[in-house]
Amino acid sequence: MNVGDHVGPYRLVSRLGAGGMGEVYRARDEKLQRYVALKILPRELAMNPDALRRFESEARSASALNHPNIVTIYEVNRTDDNIGWIAMELIDGEDLRTMLGGEPMTLKSALRIAVKIAEGLAAAHERGIAHRDLKPDNIMISRDGFVKILDFGLAKQIRRISSNDATIPQTMPGTVFGTVGYMSPEQARGREMDYRSDQFSFGVMLYEMLTRRRPFDRESKPETMTAIIRDEIPPPSHFNEFVPRELDRIVMRCLAKQPRDRYGSTRDVAHDLREVRDSLTGASSTKSGSAAASAADFSRKTGGRSGRRSTWLIAGAVVIAILAVLAVRMWMRTTSTSPVDSVAVVPFRDLTGTAEGRMLADGISEMIATRLAEVRSLRVAAPFDGAPVSDSDDLRAAARRKRVQALIRGSVQRGGDDVRVTYSLVRASDGGTLFSSTKTRPAAELFDLEDAVSGDLLSTLGHTAPPRPQTSPASMLGPGDQHRYVEALGLLKRVRDEQSVDRAIKALESLLGNARDSSDVNALLARALLYKSQIARRPSLVEQATLYAARAVTLSSNNVEAYVTLGDLQNQSGQHDEALKSFDRALKLRPNDSNALAGKADAYKGLGRGDDAEAAYKRAIAAHPDSAGALMRYGSFCFSRGRYDDAAAQFRRATELTPEFPMAWSNLGAVLQMSGKNDAALAALQKSIALKPTSGAYSNLGNLQFLLGRYDEAQHSFERAAELAPSDFVAWANLGDARRWSSNARARAKDAYDRSVAAARVALLINPKDAYTRASMAASLARSGSLDEAQAEIRRALEADPTNPVVLYKAAVVAIVRGNSDGAVSWIERAVRAGYPAGSLKSDPEFAAIRTLPSFRSAVESKG
Structure with missing residues (x-):
């Protein structure tokens, strides 16, 4: 050509x-x-x-x-x-190879370019496309600063055919392709490789950008390839002391010899690099000034610009620090309220890369959110659930969902005996970073670290940090115990994981010897035991939890979390009057606490005060419109009243706020099924199970299959539900129904009903006033042949909640099994008028014998 x-x-x-x-x-x-x-x-x-x-x-x-x-x-x-x-x-600019041969980069420039490369790689990897020949020659930087990756996925076929490639000796086996010096160990060995091979090549490039040397370069190509496979190298900071420890960790993880030891997702590489970039951008506001020196003196350390230039940059860093503070103040002046009155704390990222590091990061971000929530003039949004919030688009979307003015994000890294927290304040409108800083403390002083971070954030936001109570863990736990408390906080973010809850209980119980008089430790242990009781359904756990919660409020009359936990336990035990008092005490201390407001609504519901419950649920949602928990509780209230469209609206909103929350999808599927929207119900339930298989989701799926007449499929779903929650009376009752109507398991139905009755009896020991549990037990008793006991129990359930549509439906079941067709029709009519879906009754095999009766048809059509 x-x-x-x-x-x-x-x-x-x-x-x-x-x-x-x-x-x-x-x-x-x-x-x-x-x-x-x-x-x-x-x-x-x-x-x-x-x-x-x-x-x-x-x-x-x-x-x-x-x-x-x-x-x-x-x-x-x-x-x-x-x-x-x-x-x-066509890119008008120069490639990274040319740039590396010129003046040394500043650390800021190196990170800016590295972040963009990582973001491009992540996008390709998520589409299943790897580069296979990543090197500085394939990175272009345009004149206006845009970073572009060339030749994605194109090298593989050419390398296999071309004999003119100067980067690979012609004698090398054809299965090895790439550029020597930037190959991954698996490339050098000619083995199968995936996207993590690109991470290694990227690590080599980043190492070169930071140190101006290729880490594996040797005198010959074979020696270079041997070094890639076998040699360990020092971190970049060995050659450039201004490279931060976090950046060392990222580079060295990319350069791990085994692919499994690199990042599970290249998106995480990009995120971690952004965290370092953001921390350096704002860290010049810290007292030490070391981060400013790091950014300024980077080029001088790598052999570049003059000392005068570096001095100017240090002065510039001070100017940047002042401007960063002024930017926050200017922004606060231009917003509708000053100081900032609403924030959300994004779960802090773990940069340590271990399970313990994840718990530490979760615990520290939880402590910061709790501390900020103590300021009455500041609304702290409900906790985040689901997928991590990473790039600016995610941040803007998160801020919209949470309806806040600003987001707080950060990262936590444990290194030796120290813990470092990097944190930033992000503007909600555009995801821009307004303020960033870093705090480092010994691992034995985590409360002091949280206090420093929270105080810094509150000061920046224009608020004053409240003093710690004398019974707080900070004043009562010694250095060796602080880590266990923070770890327990982190573990309890996984409340549906029984193993995590057990570990939290063990950690907190070990603290009681030294911190028996800490209200917070007692309250957190009560909360952990409450979660355990909801999984294991043992009355003794509720009794234990109640004792610790009562002790917590005795030790401190200002502990909001303790009052909320005590109220939740009292609701669970049917002590709704006492629960109201506990939630009122919590709300006196923190008037808009979402959990206290929703708990008070649950208490009203338990007392049969439906209008008061409705108003309290709406107040909880108005105070925290971002709270999926409040929406879920209000949705359940609507469901229990037969208001399925209202319930669906709450559950759907919860899925929008927390798309990765499986229970929200499961509840949405259940209410859609009750409304006869079977296709939409199936999609929601499949989404829930794909996120996390739970007993509730499988029970709801089985109900859908059951009402469609697919009894064998329903039996399989209910068996899975019972496996996941062996103490759930609902799962066993449903399994009994499916077996009773299946083609091959009718003889085993009684066993399932008996297990349901046993589980229901245990649940009623915890809360004897629960009409739904008692009515369900009555239906199982009737179906297993205990007709007189079934009649007695359904009568007690109706006395406790005579307008609940599900309780009325169960009364119809007991009547039809006892052979009382007229009674069954009467209860069906009342159930439909209370809101029970007529469509479900028309397809329920329990009523097949009376379905043709005019009285039945009239009953199911008695509403709408």
Whole structure:
């Protein structure tokens, strides 16, 4: 090819370069009147039709990538003589190789470029496309600063065919491809590789950007490849003391010899790099000034600019620090309220990379959120659930869901005997960072670390940190115990994981010897035992939890969490009058506490005060419109009243707020099924199970299958539900129903009903006033043949809650099993008037014998 030739619609204007990937030309698209980069592929590729087809298929897959940090491929085609060519976006700038050969980068520049490369890689990896030949030559930086990755996924087929690639010796086995010096160990061995190979190559590039040296370069290519496979290298900070420890960790994790020891997702690489970048951007506001020096003196340390230039940059860092503070103040002045009155704390990222590190990060972010919530003039949004919040788009969306002015995000890293917390204040409107800082303390002083971070954030937001009570863990736990308390806080974020709850209980019980008089320790242990009781359904756990909660409020009359936990336990035990008092005490201390408001509503519901309950639920949601928990509780209230459309609206809103919350999807599926929207119900239940298989979701799925007459399928779903929650009376009752109507398991129905009755009796020991549990037990008793006891129990359930549509339905079940058709019809009519769905009754096999009766048809049509 020569300048002036035409390739398809493109006229070659000038030659830009050549290499193993072929020749690259600047070309003009005569049709669209634009310039492109045109890559003419090696002729050797045209000599192997199968390889050319594979290459074209792979190139077209890469052309589907649409990301600001990946060069766009416009077209893939061939010339008349079968020479392949690719038209792609033309970048006016220089490649990273050229940039590395010039003046040394500042740390800020290196991180800016690295973040963009990682984001581009992550986008491709999520589409199943790996680069396989990542190196500085394949990274372009435009004149206006945009970073672009070239040649995605294109190297593999060319490497296998071309014998002219200068980067790989011709004697090397054909299965090895890539560029020596940037290969991963699995590439160098010629083994199968995936996206994590790109992480290794990226780590090599980042190492070179930070130190101006390639970590595995040796005198010959074979020695270089041997070094990649075997040699351990020092971290970048060994050659550049201004590289932060967090950045060392990221680089060295990318350079792990085994793929399994690298990142599970390249998106996490990008996120961790952003955390370091953001911490350096704002860390100049810390007292030590070391981060400012790090950013300023980086180029001087790597052998670049003059001392005068570095001095100017240090002064500039001070100016930046002042401007950062002024930016927060200016923003606060231009918002509708000053100081900031609403924030959300995004769960802090763990940079340690261990299970203990994750618990530590969860615990510290929980402590910070709790401390901020103690300020009456500041609304702290409900905790985040589900997928992590990472990039600016996620942050803006999260802020909209939480309806807050600002977000607080951060990371936690344990290194030796120290713990470092990096945190930032993010503007809700555009995801921009307003303020960032770092605090480091010994691991034995975690409460002092949280106090420093919380105080700094509150001061920046324009609020004053409240004093700690004398009975707080900070004043009562010694250095060796603080870590266990924070770990327990982190573990209890996983309340549906019995193993995590057990570990939290064990950690907290071990603290009672030294902190028996700590209200917070007693309250947290009570909360952990409450969670355990909801999983295991043992009355003794409720009794234990109640004792610790009562002790917590005795030790401190200002502990909101203790009063809320005590109220929840009293509600669970049917002591609703006492629960109201506990929640009122909590609300006196914190008037808009979402959990206290929703708990008070539950107490009203238990007392049969429906209007008061409705008002309290709505107040809880108004105070915290971002709280999925309040929405779920109000949705359950609506469900119990037969208001299925209202219930669906609450559960649907909960799924929008927390898309990864399986219970929200399960509840939505249940209410949609009750409304006859079976396809939508099935989709919601499948989503719930895909997120996390739970007993509730499988029970709801089984109910849907049961009402569709698919009894064998329903039996399988109910068996799974009972396996996941063996103490759940609902799962066993449902399984008995499915077996009773299935084609091959009728004889085993009684066993399931008996187990349901036993589990219900245990549940009634905890709360004897629970009409739903008693009515369900009555139905199981009737179906297992205990007709007189069933009649006595359903009578007690109706006395406790005579308007509950499910209780009325269970009364109809007891009547029909006892052979009382007229009684069954009467209860069905009352159930339908109370809100029970008539469509379910029409397909319920229990009432098949009376379905043709005019009185039955009239009863099921008695409402709407």
